[in-house]
Amino acid sequence: MASPAGTSPTDSPAPVRANTAPRTRRTDRWWLPPLLTTLGLATFVIYATVRSFMRTDYWAAEHHYLTPFYSPCLSDSCVAGSSHFGTPIGELPVFIPLAFLSLPFLLGFRLTCYYYRKAYYRSIWMAPPACAVGEPHERYTGETRLPLILQNVHRYFFYVALVITLINTYDAILAFGGENGFGIGLGNVVLLLNVVLLWCYTLSCHSCRHVTGGRLKHFSRNPVRYRLWTQVSKLNTRHMEFAWLTLGTLVLTDLYVWLVSSGAIADLRFIN
Amino acid sequence: MAYPAKLRVWRGDTTSGELQDFEVEANEGEVVLDLIHRLQATQTPDLAVRWNCKAGKCGSCSAEVNGRPRLLCMTRMSIFDEDEVITVTPMRTFPVIRDLVTDVSYNYEKAREIPSFTPPEGLEPGEYRMQQVDVERSQEFRKCIECFLCQDTCHVIRDHEENKQSFAGPRYLMRVAELEMHPLDVADRVGDAQDVHGLGYCNITKCCTEVCPEGIHITDNALIPMKERVADRRYDPIVWLGNKIFKRDGA
Numbered sequence: 362m363a364s365p366a367g368t369s370p371t372d373s374p375a376p377v378r379a380n381t382a383p384r385t386r387r388t389d390r391w392w393l394p395p396l397l398t399t400l401g402l403a404t405f406v407i408y409a410t411v412r413s414f415m416r417t418d419y420w421a422a423e424h425h426y427l428t429p430f431y432s433p434c435l436s437d438s439c440v441a442g443s444s445h446f447g448t449p450i451g452e453l454p455v456f457i458p459l460a461f462l463s464l465p466f467l468l469g470f471r472l473t474c475y476y477y478r479k480a481y482y483r484s485i486w487m488a489p490p491a492c493a494v495g496e497p498h499e500r501y502t503g504e505t506r507l508p509l510i511l512q513n514v515h516r517y518f519f520y521v522a523l524v525i526t527l528i529n530t531y532d533a534i535l536a537f538g539g540e541n542g543f544g545i546g547l548g549n550v551v552l553l554l555n556v557v558l559l560w561c562y563t564l565s566c567h568s569c570r571h572v573t574g575g576r577l578k579h580f581s582r583n584p585v586r587y588r589l590w591t592q593v594s595k596l597n598t599r600h601m602e603f604a605w606l607t608l609g610t611l612v613l614t615d616l617y618v619w620l621v622s623s624g625a626i627a628d629l630r631f632i633n
Numbered sequence: 634m635a636y637p638a639k640l641r642v643w644r645g646d647t648t649s650g651e652l653q654d655f656e657v658e659a660n661e662g663e664v665v666l667d668l669i670h671r672l673q674a675t676q677t678p679d680l681a682v683r684w685n686c687k688a689g690k691c692g693s694c695s696a697e698v699n700g701r702p703r704l705l706c707m708t709r710m711s712i713f714d715e716d717e718v719i720t721v722t723p724m725r726t727f728p729v730i731r732d733l734v735t736d737v738s739y740n741y742e743k744a745r746e747i748p749s750f751t752p753p754e755g756l757e758p759g760e761y762r763m764q765q766v767d768v769e770r771s772q773e774f775r776k777c778i779e780c781f782l783c784q785d786t787c788h789v790i791r792d793h794e795e796n797k798q799s800f801a802g803p804r805y806l807m808r809v810a811e812l813e814m815h816p817l818d819v820a821d822r823v824g825d826a827q828d829v830h831g832l833g834y835c836n837i838t839k840c841c842t843e844v845c846p847e848g849i850h851i852t853d854n855a856l857i858p859m860k861e862r863v864a865d866r867r868y869d870p871i872v873w874l875g876n877k878i879f880k881r882d883g884a
Contacts, residue, residue, distance in 0.1 A: 377647045378794075379722065379729035386700030386720050475837055475857055482836045489788040492840035493700055493725075501793045505833035513860070513868040567853070571861035579816050581764035597853065 384495035391491035395484035402481065405608045412615055413458040418622040419443065419615075424539040426548045426628075427532045428618040429555065429611055431460050432525075445535060446528075463525045470518035475567045476604045478512060516568040526563050530556050544633030551617045555610040562603035565596035635660045636715050638668055643722040644680065646731045652720065659710050665721065666694055666705035669733070681732035689846055692780030696733050697722045702782040702844045705733075724785040737781050739790075743801040746829065747808055751820035767816035774811040774855060776847040777804065783841035783851060789834045800831035803841035803851050810855035813862065827863045832856070 385391065412419075412430050419431040420443035427434070427443050434443045436450040439459055458464055471477050482488050489496040504512050533552040537543055563569070574590025577583055596603075620626045638659035641652050655676060657668045666684060673680045685691040687706045694705040699713075699720050713719055727735035752761065784802040785791065801809070809830055813822040826832045837860075841851045849855075865872045875881070 377728050378725060379643055379645060379650055379735070386697065386722060388699045388717075388720075478836065479838050482838050488836060489792065489838065489840070492786050492838075492843050493697065493702055493791070496788055496792050498792075501789060501796065501834070503789060503834035503836050505831075509836075510833065513864045516861075516864065516869065567857045568861060571858060571865075575858050575861060576865060578767070578814065579764075580766045580770075581816075587766065 385491075385493055387491070387493060391494055395487070395490050398480050398484035401605070401608070402484070405612065408612055408615075412619070413460065413464060414455070416455070416459060418619045419459075421548065421618055421622040421628070422540065424544070424546055424548055424621070424628055425536045426552060426618045426621060427536070428615040429529050429532070429559075430458075430464070430615050432532050433463060433528050434459050435462065445532060463528070466518055466521040467525060470515075470522040470563075471604075473512045473515035473518055474604065475515070476601045480604075515566075516572065519563070519566050519568040519572075522563050522566075526556070526559050529559055539633075541633055545631045547629040547631075548617055548621060551610075551614050555607075555614040558603060558607050558610050561596060562600070562607045564593060565600040565603050567597065567600070569593055570597050638710065638713075639716070639718045640668060640672060641718050641720040642669070642672070642680070642733070643720075644677075644732050645729065647729060650729070652722075654718075659715075661711075663710050664706055665698055665703075665708040665710065665719065668710065668719075669705060669721065681730070681734045683734045690778055692778035692846075695724055695780045695782050695785065697724060697785075702786045704780060704782070704846050707846055724781070726785045726787070726791045727781075737784075739797060740779070740781050740784055740802070740804065743805045743830075744808070746801065747805060747812070748820050748822075748825075750812060750815065750818055752817050753819050756817070761817055763816045770854070771811040771814045773849055774807050776849055777807065778847060779804065780846060782844040782846065786840045786844045788838070788840065789831075789836075796831070796834060800834045801829075803835070803856065806830055806832055806835065806859060807849070807851050807855040810859045813859065823859075823862045823866045826859050827867065832859055832863060835860070 409430065412428075416438070419428045420426070420440050422440075422442055425442065427445070431439070431443065433446050435446060435448055436444075436453045436459055437448050438453045439448060453459060453461070483490055487496055488498060488501060504510055533549070533556045536549055536552050537545065570590065570593045573593050574580065574583065574586040577586060577590075580587035580590070621628050635658050637656045640655045640657050642655060643650055644653050645651060655672055657672045657675070659668055666682075666687060669680070669682050673682065682694065682705070684694040684706065686693070689704055689707040692704070695702065696705050697703065698705070698708050700722075702724065705721070721733065723729050723733045724735045727737050727739060730736050781804065783804050787802055789800050790797050790802060806826065809822050809826050812818045812820065813826070835856050837852050837856060839852045842849070842853070845851060
């Protein structure tokens, strides 16, 4: 065996550990959370990919509902009325999603998000699959080198996500004015709920927490930023919940617009 | 109501070891450490276990119960079924000395690699003045009882012995964060966090936070803020430019 216990581990080639034979001695269902996470993420990715390339039923013309998966729609390929910012871009080939200016950044924002990193490192990369459960990889370098060192650009995706959330908010406000003027329907509630939760998710981001005040050493010299940091910190404790809730509301919003737009269901109207 | 609990305890030393089965009386309100002590008193007088306060404050009785890093004195028997076999093993990440006692000197070596609190030049002890609002962030980290459960559960060193050279572990990255956030500390710790203490190895899977008996938010309040500070310094050209233009050192 190796050198005696008590020898400095940094000097010792192979310290003697006790009983390392099994991968884990955990007796609970430690495999369940990573399994559910994988299923949840896979469901969203498949749904979002299919919908992003469908190019149909993303705009409910009567009530001006636009699904977030097609916002902003800036191409001549977009159906009439769905382009809230004009169509500065010509026709797009079918293999490019109509929201190609926002989707990659939103994907990047979530891929580099500190919560999602935990989620997929555990459930997909299995590093580790659960606490105190051995990982299958022989080597581990973490985020010290390419490509994972690129996770450090998270803040830039955050800045772009702020702009896109503003655009989604604008879409949700415009949806209160349909073809028959001002009105409120269930679709408005769904769009609004989605936008509120998107703001919660975006503002609860760890990079946002850092930018607003986390990077300061003296809160007392920056009372406004300290106040902002305090509020963002409160949201930040719910970042994981917002991450999952927004995946749900994005799908729900898109599905609702899809069903209304295709005529499968009629929008439930409260006013006009 | 007393019942015979089924304990499976790792017994051995640096040369060999195995799990041994015992039946030990358990009474209402007891914790796993009580049973280990009863086992020691009645059946295995030479069983080695490190303990001290029995109140979750000294951090001595760290071990693994049914594979989960825990303080033996804070693990209630009531969370187990009466017929459940309770497996108690030493912390896996550190070299064993005997039975449930491990050699945690790795942690003290890593502690020594961190430069101590560095006040501004000319400021003598007794002259330190700071606002409560500036120190309360790092006060959370001072709740640490150095049980090393976070170090034990961290897969970076738990599954990869070779990483011990270059990774300080969550406890000591939290120590770096504590000093970095201290309003009177003037040492430059951000570069060292990445280069010397191995912050980049952390993939923020939060196991350290999950096992912390003091409930310290190690990942959210120490490790991620340090990663963001490293990003300021190394990976954010806008912050770098802003620091140059306004000649600031990080506010």
